[in-house]
Amino acid sequence: xxxxxxxxxxxxxxxxxxxxxxxxxxxxxxxxxxxxxxxxxxxxxxxxxxxxxxxxxxxxxxxxxxxxxxxxxxxxxxxxxxxxxxxxxxxxxxxxxxxxxxxxxxxxxxxxxxxxxxxxxxxxxxxxxxxxxxxxxxxxxxxxxxxxxxxxxxxxxxxxxxxxxxxxxxxxxxxxxxxxxxxxxxxxxxxxxxxxxxxxxxxxxxxxxxxxxxxxxxxxxxxxxxxxxxxxxxxxxxxxxxxxxxxxxxxxxxxxxxxxxxxxxxxxxxxxxxxxxxxxxxxxxxxxxxxxxxxxxxxxxxxxxxxxxxxxxxxxxxxxxxxxxxxxxxxxxxxxxxxxxxxxxxxxxxxxxxxxxxxxxxxxxxxxxxxxxxxxxxxxxxxxxxxxxxxxxxxxxxxxxxxxxxxxxxxxxxxxxxxxxxxxxxxxxxxxxxxxxxxxxxxxxxxxxxxxxxxxxxxxxxxxxxxxxxxxxxxxxxxxxxxxxxxxxxxxxxxxxxxxxxxxxxxxxxxxxxxxxxxxxxxxxxxxxxxxxxxxxxxxxxxxxxxxxxxxxxxxxxxxxxxxxxxxxxxxxxxxxxxxxxxxxxx
Amino acid sequence: xxxxxxxxxxxxxxxxxxxxxxxxxxxxxxxxxxxxxxxxxxxxxxxxxxxxxxxxxxxxxxxxxxxxxxxxxxxxxxxxxxxxxxxxxxxxxxxxxxxxxxxxxxxxxxxxxxxxxxxxxxxxxxxxxxxxxxxxxxxxxxxxxxxxxxxxxxxxxxxxxxxxxxxxxxxxxxxxxxxxxxxxxxxxxxxxxxxxxxxxxxxxxxxxxxxxxxxxxxxxxxxxxxxxxxxxxxxxxxxxxxxxxxxxxxxxxxxxxxxxxxxxxxxxxxxxxxxxxxxxxxxxxxxxxxxxxxxxxxxxxxxxxxxxxxxxxxxxxxxxxxxxxxxxxxxxxxxxxxxxxxxxxxxxxxxxxxxxxxxxxxxxxxxxxxxxxxxxxxxxxxxxxxxxxxxxxxxxxxx
Numbered sequence: 001x002x003x004x005x006x007x008x009x010x011x012x013x014x015x016x017x018x019x020x021x022x023x024x025x026x027x028x029x030x031x032x033x034x035x036x037x038x039x040x041x042x043x044x045x046x047x048x049x050x051x052x053x054x055x056x057x058x059x060x061x062x063x064x065x066x067x068x069x070x071x072x073x074x075x076x077x078x079x080x081x082x083x084x085x086x087x088x089x090x091x092x093x094x095x096x097x098x099x100x101x102x103x104x105x106x107x108x109x110x111x112x113x114x115x116x117x118x119x120x121x122x123x124x125x126x127x128x129x130x131x132x133x134x135x136x137x138x139x140x141x142x143x144x145x146x147x148x149x150x151x152x153x154x155x156x157x158x159x160x161x162x163x164x165x166x167x168x169x170x171x172x173x174x175x176x177x178x179x180x181x182x183x184x185x186x187x188x189x190x191x192x193x194x195x196x197x198x199x200x201x202x203x204x205x206x207x208x209x210x211x212x213x214x215x216x217x218x219x220x221x222x223x224x225x226x227x228x229x230x231x232x233x234x235x236x237x238x239x240x241x242x243x244x245x246x247x248x249x250x251x252x253x254x255x256x257x258x259x260x261x262x263x264x265x266x267x268x269x270x271x272x273x274x275x276x277x278x279x280x281x282x283x284x285x286x287x288x289x290x291x292x293x294x295x296x297x298x299x300x301x302x303x304x305x306x307x308x309x310x311x312x313x314x315x316x317x318x319x320x321x322x323x324x325x326x327x328x329x330x331x332x333x334x335x336x337x338x339x340x341x342x343x344x345x346x347x348x349x350x351x352x353x354x355x356x357x358x359x360x361x362x363x364x365x366x367x368x369x370x371x372x373x374x375x376x377x378x379x380x381x382x383x384x385x386x387x388x389x390x391x392x393x394x395x396x397x398x399x400x401x402x403x404x405x406x407x408x409x410x411x412x413x414x415x416x417x418x419x420x421x422x423x424x425x426x427x428x429x430x431x432x433x434x435x436x437x438x439x440x441x442x443x444x445x446x447x448x449x450x451x452x453x454x455x456x457x458x459x460x461x462x463x464x465x466x467x468x469x470x471x472x473x474x475x476x477x478x479x480x481x482x483x484x485x486x487x488x489x490x491x492x493x494x495x496x497x498x499x500x501x502x503x504x505x506x507x508x509x510x511x512x513x514x515x516x517x518x519x520x521x522x523x524x525x526x527x528x529x530x531x532x533x534x535x536x537x538x539x540x541x542x543x544x545x546x547x548x549x550x551x552x553x554x555x556x557x558x559x560x561x562x563x564x565x566x567x568x569x570x571x572x573x574x575x576x577x578x579x580x581x582x583x584x585x586x587x
Numbered sequence: 588x589x590x591x592x593x594x595x596x597x598x599x600x601x602x603x604x605x606x607x608x609x610x611x612x613x614x615x616x617x618x619x620x621x622x623x624x625x626x627x628x629x630x631x632x633x634x635x636x637x638x639x640x641x642x643x644x645x646x647x648x649x650x651x652x653x654x655x656x657x658x659x660x661x662x663x664x665x666x667x668x669x670x671x672x673x674x675x676x677x678x679x680x681x682x683x684x685x686x687x688x689x690x691x692x693x694x695x696x697x698x699x700x701x702x703x704x705x706x707x708x709x710x711x712x713x714x715x716x717x718x719x720x721x722x723x724x725x726x727x728x729x730x731x732x733x734x735x736x737x738x739x740x741x742x743x744x745x746x747x748x749x750x751x752x753x754x755x756x757x758x759x760x761x762x763x764x765x766x767x768x769x770x771x772x773x774x775x776x777x778x779x780x781x782x783x784x785x786x787x788x789x790x791x792x793x794x795x796x797x798x799x800x801x802x803x804x805x806x807x808x809x810x811x812x813x814x815x816x817x818x819x820x821x822x823x824x825x826x827x828x829x830x831x832x833x834x835x836x837x838x839x840x841x842x843x844x845x846x847x848x849x850x851x852x853x854x855x856x857x858x859x860x861x862x863x864x865x866x867x868x869x870x871x872x873x874x875x876x877x878x879x880x881x882x883x884x885x886x887x888x889x890x891x892x893x894x895x896x897x898x899x900x901x902x903x904x905x906x907x908x909x910x911x912x913x914x915x916x917x918x919x920x921x922x923x924x925x926x927x928x929x930x931x932x933x934x935x936x937x938x939x940x941x942x943x944x945x946x947x948x949x950x951x952x953x954x955x956x957x958x959x960x961x962x963x964x965x966x967x968x969x970x971x972x973x974x975x976x977x978x979x980x981x982x983x984x985x986x
Contacts, residue, residue, distance in 0.1 A: 046890025046897075184892050195891055350982050383890045383897070390921045442978065449971050456960050465921045467712070467932045467948035469956040470703060472625065472633055477617045481610055488606040495599025513610075521617065 004294045011283060011298035015305035018279070019272045026266055029092060031233035036240040037224060038091045039262040041247070041254065043184035043197045046383040048254060050262045055094035057379040058177055062170045063111045063129060064376050068093050075107030077129040098180035099229035105132040110170055114163035120145055132174060135167075142167075180225065186217045191251045216246050261320050269313030270334065274368045276306030277341075281361035287354040288427065299357040300348050306364065307341050314338060321381050324395035328382050329522070330374040332402050336518075337367030339406030340413075343446065347439050355436065359413040363406070393464075397457035401479060404451030408482055408514045411443040412548075415507035419555035421564065422501070428564035437500035440507050441493065447510070448486040455479045478517030485513040505555040511548045515541060596674040605668045612664060618644040626730065634707045635660030665700055672697065688970025695963030698955055705952030713874065715931065717882040717903070718942035724879035726947045727871035732825050732845060735873075736766060736858075737866040751872070755827055767865055768858070773828035773840060779808040781826070781846060794828040794840055799856040799867070801842030808842060827869050833860050843869035878907035878927070883915070885936060885943045899933050901943040918945065 026035050038052030056066045067089055068075055069082035075093065076082050096104040108129040112118055118125050121138045135142065146168045149161035157165070176182070181201035188196035200218060220243035227236035247255050280302040287295035314325050314334060326332045344360025374380075384394075418436045422428040428436075458479060463469040470476065489506045492498045498506060523538055595601065616632035621644070623631075632638050641655035659667075672693055676682070682690045713726035731752050738746040748765045755775045762769040773794035784791065784805045791807035800806065808826040824846050831838045838858060847853040848870040856867045881904040888897040900919035905912060905926065918924050924931040930953070934946035 043892050046893040046895055197891060383893070383895055385896070393921070445971065445974065449967060453964070453967065456956075456963065459956055460960065461921075463953065463956065464923070465932065466934075467923065467930050467946055468706070468710070468950070469953070470706075472613075472616060472629055474617045474620055477613045481613055484606050484610045484613070488603055488610070491599055491602045491606065495603060497600060497603055 003291070004297060007291070007294040008297040008301040011279075012301040012305055015276050015279060015302045018275055019305070019309055022267050022272055025263070026089075029088070031237075032228070033237040033240050034089065034091050035262065035266075036237070036244060037095075038089075039259045040185075040221075040240070040243060041187060041251070041258045045379060047379070047381060048197075048258065049379070049381070050258045050265075051094070052089075052091055052262045053265060053379065054177075054183075055090040056265060058173050059090040059093055059109065060376055061173045061378045063109045065109075065111075066090050068107065068109055070096075070107070073103070075104070075109065077109050077111070078127055081108070094177055095225075095228045097174065097177045099225050101178050104178075105136075107131055108134075110135060110167075110174070112163075112167060114160060116160045117163050117167060132171075135171070185221055186215055187247065187251050187254075189215075189250060191253060194254075217243065220246065257320055260316070264313075264316045264320065269309050269316065270368050270371060273306050273310040273313065274365055274372075276302055276309065277361045277365040277368070280306060280357055281365065284348075284354045284357035284361060287357075292354065293352075296348070296352060296354040296357060299354065299361070300345065303341065303345055303348070303357055303360055303364075306361075307338075307345065310334075310338055310341065310364065310368075317381065323384075324391055324399060326398045326402050327384060327394060328380070329519075330371055330377075330380040332398075332405070332518070333367050333371035333374055335399065335402040336406045336409065337364045337371070339403040340364060340367065340410045343407055343410050343443060347443075351435055351439060353432075353435065355414070355417060355439065359410060359417060363410055363413055367409075390461075390465075393457070393461040397454055397461050400450055400457060401454030404447055404454050404479075404482060405514050405518055407443050407447035407450055408486060408510045411440050411447055411507040412509075412511035412514070414440045414443060415504040415510075415555075416551055418501070418504035419508065419551055422562045423554055423557070424563060426563050426565065428562075433500050433564075437503050440503050444486055444489050444503075444507060444510075448483065448490060451479065451482040451486060455483050474521040475517075478521040481513050482510070482517050485510055501555065501559065505552055508548055508552050508555065512545050515544055515548075593674065593678055596670055597677075597679045598671075599675070599679075601671050602668070602675070605664055605671060608659060609664050609668070612638070612658060612661060615640045615644065615658070616661075629707075631660075633661035636663045665704075669697065669700060685973070686970075688966045688968070688973065691962050691966025692970065693966075695959040695966060698959035698962065702952050702955030702959060705955060706950055709952065710948065710950035713947045714871075714934070714944055715880065715947050716937065716942060716944040717880060717901075718937065719882050719885055721942070722879050722881040722906075725873040725875045727873055729871050731872040732869055733872045734770075734827060734829065734843065735866075735868045735870055736770075737868065738767070738863070739866060740863065749873075752825075760832075767833075767863065768838070768860055769832040771830040771832060773830055775828075776808055776810050776826045778811045778813050778823040779826040779844070780811055780824075781806050781844060782809055783807075796828065796840050796842040798839035798858075799841040799843075800847060800854055802839075803854075806842065808844065825869065829867070831858055831860075841867055843867050845869050845871070876927075877909050878905065878912070880905055880931075880945075882943055885940055887936060887940045899936055899943075901933055901945065903943075918943075 028034060035052075038055070039050045041048050042051050042054050043049075044054050059066055059068065063077055065077055067087050068077050069085035070076075070088050070092065071085045074081075074085070075088075075096070076085070093104070093107065093109065096107070108127075108131045110130050110132065111128055112121075112123065112130060112135075113128065115125055120141060121135060123130055123134060145164050149157060149164040150168075152161055182199050184197040185200050186198045186202070188194065200221060220239045224236055224239040224243070227233070227239060244255075280299045283295050283302060284299035287293075287299060317323075317331065317334075318325055321327065326335045340363035341360045344356045344363060346356070348354070348356030348360065350356070414436060418428070418433070418440070421432070421436075455476075458476065459469045462471060462476070489503065489510065492506060493503055519537055519541055523541065612632060615638075616628050619628050619632060619640075636659070638658050638660045639655045640658050642652045643650075643655075646652055676690070676693070680686065711728075713728045715723055715726045717723045732755070733749040733751055734755055736748045736750075740746070748763075748767075750761060750770070754761060755772055756777075758772045758775065760769060760771045776793075782791065784807050787807070791809055793808060793810075796802050796807070808828075813823055824844060826842060826844045828840055828842055830840045838860070841856055841858070843856060847856070848868050858865045858867055882901060883904055884902040886898070886900045886902070888899075889895060890897050898920060900917055902915065902917050903924075904915050905924070907913075907927075916924050918931055918933050920933055923933070928951070929947050929949045932946040932948070933943070935944035936942065937944065
């Protein structure tokens with residue numbers, strides 16, 4: 001077989017091999033059917049989810065991790081102390097918290113970073129994770145500080161006060177799991193009474209006369225918890241199996257989603273996708289140095305495998321939530337990456353020069369990285385605020401706007417490739433310059449289309465729900481800025497104010513505008529749309545804007561100072577400016 | 588001269604600079620909303636010819652930076668873009684098959700601009716707040732006040748004379764044949780805190796109140812700066828000091844506050860003239876409608892096991908005697924009621940879910956954006972569809 005054939009095939013096979021092992025269902029834990037227990041349902045934050053998800057998201061909130069280390073007696077997240085311990089799932093931690101509270105209160109899992117919070121509570125400043133016992137040793141001071149932070153108005157809180165309240169959220173999350181009988185664990189008797197979930201303690205405490213006092217769910221759950229506490233795997237597994245059979249009779253279609261969600265989290269498609277995008281990136285960059293044809297094809301092949309997994313993740317979320325793909329900031333990041341990979345992949349297919357694959361991989365990886373950091377807040381499948389509760393507009397306006405973000409970013413990343421290649425390497429000849437400029441131009445057109453249509457759809461939605469087409473609300477203004485910027489780039493190009501280099505530099509400016517619209521407007525804390533806000537986001541936003549400005553500055557240094565050869569008049573819209581054949585095309 | 592003018596107005600460079608200017612204006616108008624309400628921002632930044640953009644809006648609020656840059660406002664930039672677009676199409680751009688889609692898109696832009704302009708000039712937004720079981724036949728403009736002198740003599744219909752806020756701000760003596768008495772406006776505070784005189788060590792400046800609720804409870808008003816941030820739940824609570832005169836005789840000084848008309852437990856303030864009794868109230872400016880809405884039920888659903896609202900809905904009965912209309916309507920999020928050129932949206936609710944607040948919008952230009960969108964969508968399909976086809980066929984030809 002020819003090299004151009006087998007290298008891409010081998011790359012695709014490698015990519016699949018990277019992902020495949022994660023598809024296998026996780027095994028038992030010390031003889032306990034932990035996966036079975038993890039896929040039992042619970043209602044939390046308005047949503048029916050597997051216990052596994054509740055355990056993961058709770059541990060995330062508490063520690064920013066989804067696993068911890070334990071040897072059966074002690075538990076920790078401090079690497080130094082974890083020697084000889086086993087990495088264990090959040091489910092084990094949650095079961096310990098619920099059934100062996102005294103022991104679990106010694107696990108060092110509650111993350112505290114702020115030095116002032118640490119010193120106020122008299123905790124060791126060299127550590128990050130602390131046990132409930134250590135923190136509650138100073139309960140009076142903790143209580144006093146949380147109260148005083150809570151009494152300050154939201155917008156006037158300083159960093160210390162915010163961290164104090166965050167700690168209080170962490171502790172409350174923990175305590176909610178200790179009080180396991182307060183969780184909405186008992187499902188409705190039949191599927192159509194979808195809202196009829198009750199807590200484990202409800203039938204007993206109130207001694208209610210209804211027939212659910214002897215609900216089998218209560219019995220199964222009680223014996224599973226007791227068996228875990230009493231180290232009795234056989235009874236534990238029997239209770240779990242019995243309960244699953246019972247659930248299949250009561251809420252079969254709900255259970256199929258719950259079980260699928262357990263698989264979804266164990267598979268963690270977006271983490272797998274990130275690895276594949278890194279591989280695609282490496283292959284595409286290598287293709288600029290060595291075996292251009294084969295390696296750029298290999299990059300595209302890996303990118304496609306990544307895209308398949310990425311798409312699977314999006315579709316899985318759609319099915320689990322019965323919602324369109326974008327419902328919050330986290331899922332918008334997933335979608336931005338997806339759109340960029342699709343467009344970048346198309347560019348690669350059309351231009352076959354490794355550039356499309358590189359930008360697709362970079363954008364895919366970075367936006368999934370952003371998503372990953374946004375997911376550390378807890379459950380990413382949040383319920384919608386009332387005004388946003390409409391699948392039609394979520395599916396149209398929100399998705400199109402998000403694709404507008406994708407394509408504007410993609411044009412910006414292409415611009416960065418242009419500037420970096422031109423200034424730092426000798427590889428940006430007139431031909432490469434022209435084809436890159438054509439890519440940027442095409443993507444800017446797409447970006448204009450998506451952002452314009454998305455903004456207009458948003459206007460119609462606003463007119464339907466608030467009675468005004470346009471309200472100059474911060475998020476609307478953000479969307480408008482993207483449209484205006486893309487229109488500006490196009491008009492500057494049409495009017496001859498910029499040529500290839502100018503187009504690239506302007507496209508990088510689009511990154512700043514889009515980042516502002518996506519995250520910046522949420523940071524202002526005003527407006528009906530502001531749906532998410534993270535403290536450290538302001539810092540990262542600053543870093544990002546600064547880096548983009550730096551690249552714009554780099555792209556603006558005189559052309560004769562660039563390392564790439566100065567071959568003037570490559571652009572200007574004139575065709576047939578017979579450039580030399582390039583290495584990428586020649587092979 | 589003429590040629591230069593045409594050249595200037597049809598220049599593509601002008602388009603780019605205007606777009607950049609508009610971006611800056613939108614950006615500034617977004618930052619301004621941290622401290623200013625949306626309505627003030629609209630008036631100052633977007634519906635104006637010029638604006639002074641303070642440097643302060645881009646900086647932490649704890650720094651005190653004076654000064655700003657004068658900048659063209661929304662109407663000026665929008666107007667210039669409009670002229671630029673029209674002149675360009677008249678003298679520079681030939682509309683041909685290749686550019687027809689773009690032409691349609693620009694027509695849509697013009698329409699969107701016109702729509703926004705019509706909205707700016709003619710749209711009226713008001714509120715209708717109804718308690719469960721109550722019937723309301725007026726809307727309230729929560730941005731303007733009125734002083735109402737109510738004659739409750741007739742059990743069926745209250746006879747009401749109102750004095751608009753603008754007249755109250757001017758102060759002085761108001762006499763009108765419609766009024767049962769003359770009214771001297773002693774002072775009008777756009778925003779004030781009501782305080783108990785007993786709690787204050789120093790006397791509170793302002794007119795002395797010797798009648799009504801203020802006198803009875805020993806209340807005084809302390810002036811406050813006008814607050815209008817959208818995020819803070821602070822709202823303006825205006826206060827007026829009024830002295831009615833009947834046949835040259837002073838009847839006393841009353842303090843009326845918006846606060847009294849917002850809380851149901853506040854007492855009605857009465858003025859006795861001879862054997863007649865009138866009520867005084869400072870309230871949101873009302874517009875009476877020829878129809879009424881009766882709130883049957885307000886529902887506020889929450890997600891299972893949480894306090895996150897899932898849906899609000901108002902079950903109302905619409906009665907319009909003139910139209911012989913009597914029907915029940917369910918108004919909820921994303922599902923407004925359109926009636927007699929007005930649109931009623933589920934906007935908010937009262938404490939304890941005991942009542943609803945509907946937003947009522949009259950916008951004669953509401954259809955314009957929809958027409959614009961249709962034209963724009965056709966233009967988009969034509970232009971981008973054609974470009975994509977050309978691009979793909981060129982690729983096929985070269986590869």
